[in-house]
Amino acid sequence: MQEPQRSANSESRRRSRVPFDDAVKMGVVYYVLIVGMIVLASAERYRFFYGNF
Amino acid sequence: MATSDPAQRRPAGVWVSAAVTLLLLALTDLALAAWHRWPERLPEHFSSSYLQRYAAQPVLGANLVVLGDSELWGYGVAAADSPVAQLARGLGGTHVTNLAYEAETPINSDFVLRYLLARGVQPRAVVVELNPASFNQTAAAYDTLSANLAELTLPSLVEPFDRGKLNPAELQPPTTADRLDHFVADHWLLYASRVDVHQALFGDADLASALERRVAPLLQPVRPRDAAYAATYDLTPLDADNVSYAYAGHLLQTLAVHHIPALVVLPPVNHALLHAYIDNPAYAANLTRLSRLAASYHLAVLDCDGLLERRYFLDNTHVNRAGAARLARALAPHVTRLLDVL
Numbered sequence: 087m088q089e090p091q092r093s094a095n096s097e098s099r100r101r102s103r104v105p106f107d108d109a110v111k112m113g114v115v116y117y118v119l120i121v122g123m124i125v126l127a128s129a130e131r132y133r134f135f136y137g138n139f
Numbered sequence: 140m141a142t143s144d145p146a147q148r149r150p151a152g153v154w155v156s157a158a159v160t161l162l163l164l165a166l167t168d169l170a171l172a173a174w175h176r177w178p179e180r181l182p183e184h185f186s187s188s189y190l191q192r193y194a195a196q197p198v199l200g201a202n203l204v205v206l207g208d209s210e211l212w213g214y215g216v217a218a219a220d221s222p223v224a225q226l227a228r229g230l231g232g233t234h235v236t237n238l239a240y241e242a243e244t245p246i247n248s249d250f251v252l253r254y255l256l257a258r259g260v261q262p263r264a265v266v267v268e269l270n271p272a273s274f275n276q277t278a279a280a281y282d283t284l285s286a287n288l289a290e291l292t293l294p295s296l297v298e299p300f301d302r303g304k305l306n307p308a309e310l311q312p313p314t315t316a317d318r319l320d321h322f323v324a325d326h327w328l329l330y331a332s333r334v335d336v337h338q339a340l341f342g343d344a345d346l347a348s349a350l351e352r353r354v355a356p357l358l359q360p361v362r363p364r365d366a367a368y369a370a371t372y373d374l375t376p377l378d379a380d381n382v383s384y385a386y387a388g389h390l391l392q393t394l395a396v397h398h399i400p401a402l403v404v405l406p407p408v409n410h411a412l413l414h415a416y417i418d419n420p421a422y423a424a425n426l427t428r429l430s431r432l433a434a435s436y437h438l439a440v441l442d443c444d445g446l447l448e449r450r451y452f453l454d455n456t457h458v459n460r461a462g463a464a465r466l467a468r469a470l471a472p473h474v475t476r477l478l479d480v481l
Binding site: 108109110112113114116117120121124125126127128129 | 151152153155156157158159160162163164167329330333336337340344345346347348
């Protein structure tokens with residue numbers, strides 16, 4: 087039973103020494119948020135509505 | 140040592156995240172720059188990046204250029220079915236550039252032409268649409284440029300002619316937000332071409348407009364009713380006091396001065412729908428004034444005002460696919476003659 091626990095601890099220690107993966111993932115998340123905001127959420131600031139035209 | 144690790148790691152992690160984000164954004168810009176897709180028409184509400192790209196390609200400048208509003212742009216029909224796209228197919232090898240967009244009133248067309256000429260692009264020939272609705276002094280675009288066109292052309296292309304005509308709000312000094320917007324657009328292609336991306340993905344200026352366009356008719360089906368257009372056509376006799384008329388004259392004069400062959404088109408209007416408002420001598424007299432204005436610069440005029448019956452319209456002036464085909468067929472021989480002059 088101790089073997090899996092040891093393995094998990096070892097994995098955790100390995101991750102804590104190498105934060106690169108998480109930082110890369112966060113970079114991708116920021117990128118998706120920025121692009122998503124521009125593509126999906128940005129609206130034309132000024133538009134001529136048909137109205138009487 | 141173990142307790143100090145997270146605190147030491149955090150700054151490095153932030154820099155790695157920032158670097159990854161910037162790298163991906165840079166790659167996106169490279170992909171966009173390599174995306175040589177030329178849509179058959181401008182985004183409906185104009186795009187400064189589209190016009191900039193067009194003006195930067197001199198080969199494309201030697202074309203037939205169409206300046207007009209949503210009627211020639213093809214509001215309500217697919218790009219391939221717009222009057223200009225159908226005209227282009229009928230002309231065979233001639234490359235036709237559809238620079239029409241929603242509410243491209245004469246002042247907007249005038250500044251688009253000024254921009255092209257300032258960039259050294261001299262179109263081979265030009266089709267100019269003069270929609271009688273453009274001369275309505277209460278229309279939003281009567282004396283105002285599309286915001287994106289204004290960003291591109293003001294104040295650098297302002298002439299003494301504009302004094303007292305161009306909406307004074309257009310000549311306000313740029314705010315900090317405007318400058319920031321310019322700076323970001325100049326350095327970030329995704330941001331600068333967002334309207335083009337929206338148009339490609341959603342078929343509209345932005346996602347909200349695309350959703351609204353699809354949902355609104357389900358909630359309240361729209362049927363064109365004549366009362367909706369009661370204030371669309373201003374029947375005041377056209378003269379130099381009308382800003383749109385003055386800019387139409389300036390546009391046609393510019394074409395004549397630069398020896399650019401041009402055809403002035405008075406577009407089809409749904410007379411059956413608008414009978415109560417436009418079937419009168421005042422409206423006819425204004426059409427005659429527009430024809431005379433073009434003739435005074437020795438430009439050909441094609442009056443399509445009464446060309447189409449009610450079944451060819453979506454509303455007061457926008458044509459359906461069959462109407463667009465009829466309009467394209469009406470334009471074709473005149474445009475061919477225009478191109479043969481060269």
